[in-house]
Amino acid sequence: MTWKVSLSALVLTLTACSESEDPKPPSPRPVRAVLFPYIPDTVGDGFASLEARLEADFEREHSDIDLDIVFDANLDTYDLAEGGVLSHLLGSGPAAVQVVEVDTLILGSLASKGWIQPVDTEPDTLHPAAAEAVRISGTGYGVPTYLCTYVVYSRTPNIRSATDGASLVDILRASAPGKRPLAANFNGSWTLPSSYLDAWRDTHPARAVPDALALPLDAAALASFETVVDSCASAPGVNPCLDGAYADNTAAEEAFAQEQANGFIGYTERLVPILKARPGMALPEVISVPLGKGSATTVFVDALVVNANCTGQCAQDARAFTTFLGSPQVRSLIAFSGDGPRGTLPRYLLQAPRAFYELERTRSDPMYRKFTPLLEGAHPFPSQGFPENRKALQAALQEALRESR
Numbered sequence: 001m002t003w004k005v006s007l008s009a010l011v012l013t014l015t016a017c018s019e020s021e022d023p024k025p026p027s028p029r030p031v032r033a034v035l036f037p038y039i040p041d042t043v044g045d046g047f048a049s050l051e052a053r054l055e056a057d058f059e060r061e062h063s064d065i066d067l068d069i070v071f072d073a074n075l076d077t078y079d080l081a082e083g084g085v086l087s088h089l090l091g092s093g094p095a096a097v098q099v100v101e102v103d104t105l106i107l108g109s110l111a112s113k114g115w116i117q118p119v120d121t122e123p124d125t126l127h128p129a130a131a132e133a134v135r136i137s138g139t140g141y142g143v144p145t146y147l148c149t150y151v152v153y154s155r156t157p158n159i160r161s162a163t164d165g166a167s168l169v170d171i172l173r174a175s176a177p178g179k180r181p182l183a184a185n186f187n188g189s190w191t192l193p194s195s196y197l198d199a200w201r202d203t204h205p206a207r208a209v210p211d212a213l214a215l216p217l218d219a220a221a222l223a224s225f226e227t228v229v230d231s232c233a234s235a236p237g238v239n240p241c242l243d244g245a246y247a248d249n250t251a252a253e254e255a256f257a258q259e260q261a262n263g264f265i266g267y268t269e270r271l272v273p274i275l276k277a278r279p280g281m282a283l284p285e286v287i288s289v290p291l292g293k294g295s296a297t298t299v300f301v302d303a304l305v306v307n308a309n310c311t312g313q314c315a316q317d318a319r320a321f322t323t324f325l326g327s328p329q330v331r332s333l334i335a336f337s338g339d340g341p342r343g344t345l346p347r348y349l350l351q352a353p354r355a356f357y358e359l360e361r362t363r364s365d366p367m368y369r370k371f372t373p374l375l376e377g378a379h380p381f382p383s384q385g386f387p388e389n390r391k392a393l394q395a396a397l398q399e400a401l402r403e404s405r
Helices: 002-021 048-061 085-089 104-113 128-133 157-161 165-175 191-203 209-213 219-230 251-257 268-277 313-325 328-335 354-358 360-364 366-374 386-404
Strands: 029-035 065-071 099-103 143-148 150-154 263-267 285-288 298-306
Touching: 029 313, 048 065, 048 313, 048 328, 065 313, 085 099, 099 104, 099 313, 104 298, 104 386, 128 143, 128 298, 143 313, 150 165, 150 268, 157 165, 157 285, 165 219, 165 263, 191 209, 191 219, 191 298, 191 386, 209 386, 219 386, 251 263, 251 268, 263 268, 268 366, 285 366, 298 313, 328 354, 328 360, 354 360, 360 366
Parallel strands: 029 065, 029 099
Antiparallel strands: 099 298, 143 298, 150 263, 150 285
């Protein structure tokens, strides 16, 4: 009996010691991601609902990771300067994050600076333009998320017969004489040169887009582009599409929505401010914008890049997040504003995964049925050379367009 009591006491003592000395479960590993903030805030809460939904869905699958998502338009994710925004986000200091969503126009610059690391992708699961955009010298540096392309919205079905810049302007003028043919924003050292590159590829669809970065400007592409830009002018020397009046606001979208302009040129997602400006309006016709002497779709590609300083377990965790965010289901949640209440407008963002376009939700949506064919045969804007050449292109275009007025 004495032995049994002693043994029982020993067992109780060991159990108590074991319980008191058990280590606490490890804290979830942090992963921070800065996502592209230049998308429609359809819910109207500064993306708070989208952040919470994405974090909760990801952590449900990865309970050992603490995900922190940031949407912040004050973070200039085009700032490539040493000591600038991206150098901090993709650095090793206290402001560093593991994943950043960027426009692949700057991908080559990020890779050459050594700020990002190679990542594996599955090209067959992506739109070909997206797969092409994230490869630098044969190496993948990003996980594609969005596709963006310039389109024309119009109320007339005749827009479908536009084959070049001149026919586009003629159709828009004829659809409601006396009104501005189109509203658009061609202002800025990123927007004006990229619009010209779009016109260049419309004019030279068989050539490689990076060829358009070299000066002098291509005469044929420029002539057609001038026709489109000049059609926005309301008087000699007064062109809100070019002088900044339509920049950094929704004035161009509102002009189209209120039938002050017969057409609008912009990204597909700009349909959101159009519909918000005139609730209940009929959904517009849409085509890929023919800015040059022909029509060929060119797309911007946004992609997730991983900080070069994120290695080992950090890289595995970052890859888990990029895989999650690149899935068709998550792309659908974002595209159709699944973070908002029933009835919230879709964001009308084009998505990089092929499978997104096979989803029933996508195939049954009236606008995505119009968007999907526009992407056939699309090629990406260049992932190298644009940041270094954009200001020279802008200056040359401003001078050429000034002389044409």
